[in-house]
Amino acid sequence: MSTPCRESELDALLAGELSAEDAERVSAHAATCATCTRALAWLRTERGWMAQRARRMPSRPALRFEALEAKLRPAPAPRQPRREHRGWVAMMGAAAAVAFMALSMAPRSHSTSHGAFASFSSEDAWSQGMVSIARVPACMDPSVEAVALVEASFGACLLASPARPLP
Amino acid sequence: MSPRRVSHLFAVRLPLVGGAPSAGDAERRLLTRARKGDPVAFRTLFEQHSPAVWRFLRDLFRDDAAADEATQETFVRAHGKLGALRDDARLASWLLGIARHIYLESRRTRGTHLDIASEENEPLLEASLPSPTPEELLLNREMEGLLAEALGELREERRSALLLRIDHGLAYEDIAQVMGWSLPKVKNEIHRARLQLRERLAGHVGNGGHS
Numbered sequence: 001m002s003t004p005c006r007e008s009e010l011d012a013l014l015a016g017e018l019s020a021e022d023a024e025r026v027s028a029h030a031a032t033c034a035t036c037t038r039a040l041a042w043l044r045t046e047r048g049w050m051a052q053r054a055r056r057m058p059s060r061p062a063l064r065f066e067a068l069e070a071k072l073r074p075a076p077a078p079r080q081p082r083r084e085h086r087g088w089v090a091m092m093g094a095a096a097a098v099a100f101m102a103l104s105m106a107p108r109s110h111s112t113s114h115g116a117f118a119s120f121s122s123e124d125a126w127s128q129g130m131v132s133i134a135r136v137p138a139c140m141d142p143s144v145e146a147v148a149l150v151e152a153s154f155g156a157c158l159l160a161s162p163a164r165p166l167p
Numbered sequence: 168m169s170p171r172r173v174s175h176l177f178a179v180r181l182p183l184v185g186g187a188p189s190a191g192d193a194e195r196r197l198l199t200r201a202r203k204g205d206p207v208a209f210r211t212l213f214e215q216h217s218p219a220v221w222r223f224l225r226d227l228f229r230d231d232a233a234a235d236e237a238t239q240e241t242f243v244r245a246h247g248k249l250g251a252l253r254d255d256a257r258l259a260s261w262l263l264g265i266a267r268h269i270y271l272e273s274r275r276t277r278g279t280h281l282d283i284a285s286e287e288n289e290p291l292l293e294a295s296l297p298s299p300t301p302e303e304l305l306l307n308r309e310m311e312g313l314l315a316e317a318l319g320e321l322r323e324e325r326r327s328a329l330l331l332r333i334d335h336g337l338a339y340e341d342i343a344q345v346m347g348w349s350l351p352k353v354k355n356e357i358h359r360a361r362l363q364l365r366e367r368l369a370g371h372v373g374n375g376g377h378s
Binding site: 006007008011012015017037038041042045046047048049050052053054056057058060061062063065067068069071072 | 206209210213214217218219221222231234235236238239242243246298299305306310311314332333334336338339354357358361364365372
């Protein structure tokens with residue numbers, strides 16, 4: 001043999017993967033080489049068998065998209081419920097804070113017949129109620145830290161508090 | 168005769184039924200849509216490629232149920248990692264690579280030993296085996312069974328490489344990527360797999376055949 005017989009080249013020839021120049025060289029050699037002729041016959045047979053085998057493939061339930069679809073649906077993120085839970089806690093805490101403040105301010109109101117919120121006026125000392133809730137020593141002008149302590153106890157930001165500057 | 172015409176005489180472009188279609192523009196468009204979360208596009212890709220993936224896995228596991236499960240797992244992973252596919256033209260080899268990875272994971276979980284192929288140069292052809300006759304291109308049931316047995320006797324790595332080439336039509340370079348091998352090793356292993364297969368089947372085809 002003038003050219004070493006390499007099956008990968010014959011295989012690439014059958015697959016149409018060779019350049020025109022290489023295809024010419026390999027084809028010319030194969031046409032005169034008994035070994036390559038036999039190898040080409042095997043390569044063609046293998047390809048033929050594989051194609052027929054593929055056609056006979058049984059239908060499988062696993063190849064129905066419906067069988068896969070459920071697995072593709074994104075599962076609920078595990079953190080999602082916790083975030084929602086935390087949101088509820090914060091809301092409940094804020095609501096409780098407002099309720100506590102309203103109740104603590106109610107006795108000081110001059111008019112109890114209209115309820116706690118009816119007694120609210122901008123002149124009321126909100127800080128007094130907040131300080132009493134937090135059990136911080138009485139002070140008419142609590143520090144920012146004291147207010148933060150109250151907020152921390154509720155887990156919520158008391159936006160209405162005049163003692164803490166709004167962000 | 169022009170080189171192109173000469174090569175055409177030898178070319179047998181058999182369709183890869185159920186196999187990977189060439190990634191044309193249509194497939195690229197499907198991939199783009201699937202990446203954006205279009206379920207219809209992903210379904211189409213699944214329907215196009217799942218038969219080939221299943222067949223590959225069936226050849227590796229040699230078990231239908233295991234191939235079912237692994238095929239689904241292949242597409243679940245592919246669905247989650249479509250963005251990681253950089254070359255859309257290589258969707259088929261990418262999917263088959265995921266499939267083989269899943270197979271190897273399964274084997275490791277079961278503690279099965281994985282054989283390691285040698286890294287040698289491709290041996291030259293030897294003129295020792297008979298040629299199959301044209302009639303033997305037809306794969307009858309008996310021969311199909313023998314072929315399955317012969318494939319099953321190949322060690323896993325050789326079997327994978329051979330099937331990626333002769334059943335799934337992957338280029339040698341793509342097989343090198345899927346298998347994590349050098350190109351010479353791919354050629355060597357596929358050649359040796361073919362020789363093994365032929366030796367096993369030689370008694371049933373060509374001059375030595377009884378059918």
